[in-house]
Amino acid sequence: MSVLASRPSLRWAVPLGVAVAVFGVAAGATALRASAEPSLPSRSAAQLLVDVQTAKLDALSGTVVQRADLGLPAIPGRIGGSGSASLTSLISGSHTLRVWYAGPEKVRLALLGTLGESDIIRNGPDLWIWSSGEKKAQHKTLPPGAATHDPSDVTGLLPTTPQEAADKILAALDPSTVVSTAGTAKVANRAVYELVLAPRDATSLVSQVRLAIDGTEHVPLRVQVYAKGSTSPAFEIGFQQVSFDRPGDENFQFTPPPGTTVDEDKPDGSAKSGPPARPGDAPEPGDAPKSDGGMKFSVDRPDMAKPDASGIAPQSTVVGSAWTMVFVARVPQDARSGNGNPLGAFLTTLPHVSGSWGSGQILRSKLFTALLTDDGRLLVGAVTADRLFQVAADPAAALK
Amino acid sequence: MSVADSLPATGLPIGVPAALAPRRFGTRFFRSELWLIFGRRRNWAGGLVLASVPIILAIAVKVSEPQPGDGPDxxxxxxxxxxxxxxAALVLELPLFLPLAVGAIAGDAVAGEANLGTLRYLLAVPVHRTRLLLVKFGAITVFAFTAVALVAVVGSVIGLVLFGGGPLTTLSGSQLPFAEGLWRLLLVCLYMTACLAALGAIGMFVSTLTEQPIGATIAIVMLAIVSQILDSIPQLSAIHEYLPTHYWLAFGDLLRDPIATGQIGNGLGLAWTYTVVFLAAAWARFASRDVSS
Structure with missing residues (x-):
């Protein structure tokens, strides 16, 4: 005390020291976790791929964090955004999901919004989609035998789990890809192998995709997509916390609470199966405008290429394959007009481009490029703009 | 109540240093602080404003039923x-009213005494300066909980009268028994108290810098608002998790089934860090300051 009494300025060392200690411990723990190379027997890329494909996942629960930094230009009214609990908002910002999995018959995904939540719950033949903001529940009775389906069919509405995202990337694997390993790392406090996939085609905007595969369970725990010329992932989905213990059955029970609007879908599957894409379902009121028009972002969702999934394209096709696949669709004229349509207003802000293929407007982001031609076609792909222009001139993409 | 506690402090001979005074761990000083806060008419008026929000809200909803998805969360x-x-009332009051209430008390904690000229008498009692800060902070925390609980209790009572009770629907769509719902509401109140107490610690530090309580209060409210503005700018996402208000709305995680603990843990950790750092800063500033008023 006597030192402090004679030198009062020394007292300031206490709050400073506390601040430095707290943040230092936090940062040091992160750095230590990142740098500590867990000791796992080395495995080749091929072995890892087989491990992943043969991994038998009995049960899992945990928290998944998804981040997207696609470098999109500012969109009026924002599409998606952090903290939104709308299932269609996953394309931008950071999102947290909770996952419970106890076999393909019992699956639950919860997308956590700031003061809201959307759930997809499968329990036996029942499939529920719940949205707390709208107080709406969608119910679908799955036909018997659906249990033998791949679980990603049920949860395939979104690329939500690392398992599913990895499956989609592995499906795209063919001679177009350089596969290598990048040693070991730690994800969600578990030792993982890292598998690196890099496209050979120079027109792809993706520089590499890194998969973190659990060292003992062989389940993908994290997927990162890096764009060309970027050192941080443009898209990332990974477990923050994971447990392979079987989650309790109570997590899969769902009964619509009183006052809920319940949509019943027929078991034949003729009814629409997508999540409700309705403006105003997000907790933030200004968060609404969704791309109900032609602007579907198919970068991480190859299944969107199916015309019935997007529901808007009378004609559509896919040009190219694997990494440089370009999705081409005809856009309804009303989706492009600017009157009262936030999407139309947004389109008018996009730069015009023209060439031997015609003219149109272009949207560039880190991971994908979209071209809306003046003759009403939308081209989207994880490729450079030049490649899109080539495709636009390609007769295969003429949609006539 | 110990014997030492009831000793009149003025019974000490003049010139005895504070360190030689009998150690007192009694609650008398703390109780007098609480009396200072809860006995003031202006604080009662502030409490009335806080309590009026749930009442207005409940009546408005009773008169005109909102559609799902309408209006605030x-x-x-x-x-x-x-x-x-x-x-709903807590959500409405969290951005401004509750920080304002805590800011008024915290800004007043030291600067108010200095402004009235009572600080030197308090220190001459004698009260150790560190103890004075801790007692003041304890009183701020009690006030923060009281303010939150006031809104919660008034809101619950008028809500139960107008709309009834029964099972509580969680954000996950499941239903909790009423008692469990009350327990979750209490947890929400405690979480908000921790967040507001951190703001109170920052406020008490600001309060030691000035002799103008109103200036300290304005600074704290500005800090809370600036923090919320910064939190809403996506380009600043790198600093978001260090902003004092960043995890305030994480209390929603207490209303899920099962409770999501990640954000709540981060929020409590951040609140605790801010509390300790700024209590230490207040101590560094106040213990070495010349008190002349």
Whole structure:
């Protein structure tokens, strides 16, 4: 005390020291976790791929964090955004999901919004989609035998789990890809192998995709997509916390609470199966405008290429394959007009481009490029703009 | 109440250093602080304002039922369960009213005494300066909980009267028994108290810098608002998790089934860090300051 009494300025060392200690411990723990190379027997890329494909996942629960930094230009009214609990908002910002999995018959995904939540719950033949903001529940009775389906069919509405995202990337694997390993790392406090996939085609905007595969369970725990010329992932989905213990059955029970609007879908599957894409379902009121028009972002969702999934394209096709696949669709004229349509207003802000293929407007982001031609076609792909222009001139993409 | 506690402090001979005075761990000083806060008419008026929000909200919803998805969060859930009046009112008051209430008390803590000229008498009692800060902070924390609980209790009571109780629907869509719903509401109140107490610690530090309590209060409210503005700018996402208000709305995680602990843990950790750092800063500033008023 006597030192402090004679030198009062020394007292300031206490709050400073506390601040430095707290943040230092936090940062040091992160750095230590990142740098500590867990000791796992080395495995080749091929072995890892087989491990992943043969991994038998009995049960899992945990928290998944998804981040997207696609470098999109500012969109009026924002599409998606952090903290939104709308299932269609996953394309931008950071999102947290909770996952419970106890076999393909019992699956639950919860997308956590700031003061809201959307759930997809499968329990036996029942499939529920719940949205707390709208107080709406969608119910679908799955036909018997659906249990033998791949679980990603049920949860395939979104690329939500690392398992599913990895499956989609592995499906795209063919001679177009350089596969290598990048040693070991730690994800969600578990030792993982890292598998690196890099496209050979120079027109792809993706520089590499890194998969973190659990060292003992062989389940993908994290997927990162890096764009060309970027050192941080443009898209990332990974477990923050994971447990392979079987989650309790109570997590899969769902009964619509009183006052809920319940949509019943027929078991034949003729009814629409997508999540409700309705403006105003997000907790933030200004968060609404969704791309109900032609602007579907198919970068991480190859299944969107199916015309019935997007529901808007009378004609559509896919040009190219694997990494440089370009999705081409005809856009309804009303989706492009600017009157009262936030999407139309947004389109008018996009730069015009023209060439031997015609003219149109272009949207560039880190991971994908979209071209809306003046003759009403939308081209989207994880490729450079030049490649899109080539495709636009390609007769295969003429949609006539 | 110990014997030492009831010793009149003025019974000490003049010139005895504070360190030689009998150690007193009694509650008398703390109780007098609480009396200072809860006995003031202006604080009662502030409490009335806080309590009026859930009442207005409940009556407005009773008169005109909102559609699902309309208006601020939780409003459409009110008709299902009266406890949501309390939650919706807390959501409405969290950005400004509650920080303002805590800021008024925290800004007043040291600067108010200095402004009135009572600080030197208090220190001459004698009260050790460190103890004075700790007692003041304890009183701020009690006030923060009282303010939150006031909104919650008034909201619950009027909600239960107008809309009834029964099972509480969680954000996950499951239903909790009423008692469990009350327990979750208490957890929400405690979480908010921790967040507001951190703001109070920052406020008490600001209060030691000045002799103008109103200036300290304005600074704290500005800090809370600036923090919320910065939190809403996506380009600044790198600093978001260090902003004092960043995890305030994480209390929603207490209303899920099962409770999501990640954000709550981060929020409590951040609040605790801010509390300790700024209490230490207040101590560094106040213990070495010349008190002349």
């Amino acid at each position: 939780f409003i459409s859930q009110i008709t299902g369960n009266g406890l949501f009046v309390a939650l």
